Amino acid sequence: MLTKLPKPKNFEIYLLLMIITSLFSVCSGQKTEEAKLTYAPEVPPHIDRTNEAKVIVNMETVEVVGRLSDGVEYTFWTFGGSVPGPMIRVREGDEVEFHLKNHPSSKMPHNIDLHAVTGQGGGAAASLTIPGHASKFSFKALNPGLYIYHCATSPVGMHIANGMYGLIFVQPKDDLPKVDKEYYVVQSEFYTKGKNGEPGLQPFSMEKAITEIPDYVVFNGSVGSLVEDRAITAKVGETVRLFVGNGGPNLVSSFHVIGEIFDNVYTEGGILPNQKNVQTTLIPAGGSAIVDFKVEVPGTLILVDHSIFRTFNKGSLGMLKVEGEPNATVYSGKQDDTVYLPEGPAIQRMVTEVKPKVSAKTPKEILANGERVYKSVCAACHMKEGQGVVGVFPPLAKSDYLNADKARAIQILKKGLSGPITVNGQKYNNVMPHLELSNEEIASVLSYVYNQWGNKGIMVSEAEVK
């Protein structure tokens, strides 16, 4: 059956109502609009209007299992199903009507504390919402700037650690200069029962969270969220603005972009470009910064937390890919690549600065001397327990290559080794330098190694080395 058109009479009433409603909204001088929320790294569109408005924000809390790193999953508690939560953009002076909906499938109660709110708890107490319910509260965006929001339901730390944070930008009446590209980046850390890289669904570790030793430090919720085809992009000559937040819960960020200098930094998310030509800016936990810069040359710029072990060992690495024409004046790229060999093309000699002069006699003395040599000379590459580094430094522990041929082992220590070898089924192709050890030292360190870590337990005499 076709839907009937409204009868003329009803239609007239409807029209009248429409007119009355629009008259009211004109009289009050305020427009109502729904905020367009965006997921990282996308930033909500610039607000072009010059009047204040009533802005409705609809946000949902959801608990989801998602990818933390390759092969590693985590039960995230989220705003909007993502970490960080959606980015909100309103204008200074706007009246924001906030609707927080807690998805019925949630286990936990949630709320929201927006640092952009002037009022108790940033809205937290007004928005405590159990699963399957929705709360509403309103606030006036009095202060322009970039603000973190997060869940503040007890235990606060756990809600934040599980992913409940995001950014709200209160666009100033006195607008920031226009840029070509804007991106949304939030750093945060995760604390898991298993150590970094341990596969499977990883439960939250309260102990690690309290001692503030995270297993993951990431941008936008997971390792690799901003790399390869997920990298943010720009073209040479464009200006780029990054809205950067730090959800914490614990660490402060030394935010840096490798290969770029921030033209302007709005420190701590305020609206004054109060510093120019900055390399690294500090972003406190529960804080933010706005940085902008013009990209001059093509290449891949790396976003990092310059507290650098986090970056290369725990995940806080993102990419900004810049396309366009090279500019050799600004940056030449590699101009030459020549061989530099101070000792010619043969195996290098590594000069040991202190030559131990200990004459070992008994097997016990020989092994003790060997241990000392091993720890000072060999352990740096072959590791303390002789386990080596897979693919780089062959293992000495339970090593088939070592145990197969004593004479060969002596020769390697006397002359060094280069070229491909296979140890315990793994291929290695590296250079072991000539170490300038005395015959006595070679004998004792080899004896030591042969008597360690499941090797065949033989002794090497000084006579054999000669």
Add this chain to the structure above:
Amino acid sequence: MNRFFVFLILILTISLSAEMVKIPRGSLKPFLRGSEFKLGGQIIVKGFYLDEYPVTKKEYFEFIEANPEWKKGKVSHLFADGGYLGDWKEKVPISRDSNSPVTYVSWFSANAYCSWKGKRLPTESEWEYVASIPPTGKNKKAVESVILGWYGEQKPEYLPSVGKYKNGLGVYDQHGMIWEWVFDFNNTSVTGDSRQDTDLESNLFCGGGSLKANDFSNYASYMRYGYRAGLKGWYTAKYLGFRCASDIKIKDNPL
């Protein structure tokens, strides 16, 4: 016909002989420091009886058969919100999880169920006291790990059957499966005179949480008290069920 079929399934489902467990008189260190509880103070809990398991869907079905005013779709919105028995197919539970805890029930309906059984809802202190007893041979850390494990695990498609976790008194599943209604669920956030003590409601949020607790490491409890503070009597939720208590032992009527 349909009803007969449902009954058949319910009868065939292995029935747990739910007993009430005798809870000896004891004391509980309150998690929150209210005005009436000093730090280090104790709440004395008198001896009582508590259901061994949370009320199951099967048991709840018996209740609504006998009390049709509590059927899905018939309950006044004053007593249960629109989510009431939201995971039931039509008017009956899904047979495969009939031994799972009933959830999507309001305080009013839980209260009515317990009254029908000649019982009552446990008070928050009673519930917390029993819940604080670790499994036999284990310490409080074990309790916390069950709770935190539940927070972090993948949500099951169906709630499991009751009987997963047993504490030292022989009471099952207070942790690791659902939240539970208590009689005075709002007592931590409501004061006798709100004009004098308007700040109390913020006990459980942000700063209040870290100022008022007796045990800052007990994250699991923060969440439970926070959850209760968010409740209204007519609310229902996916992971919210209940069990009953009594001052005297009540034998469950067999089906």
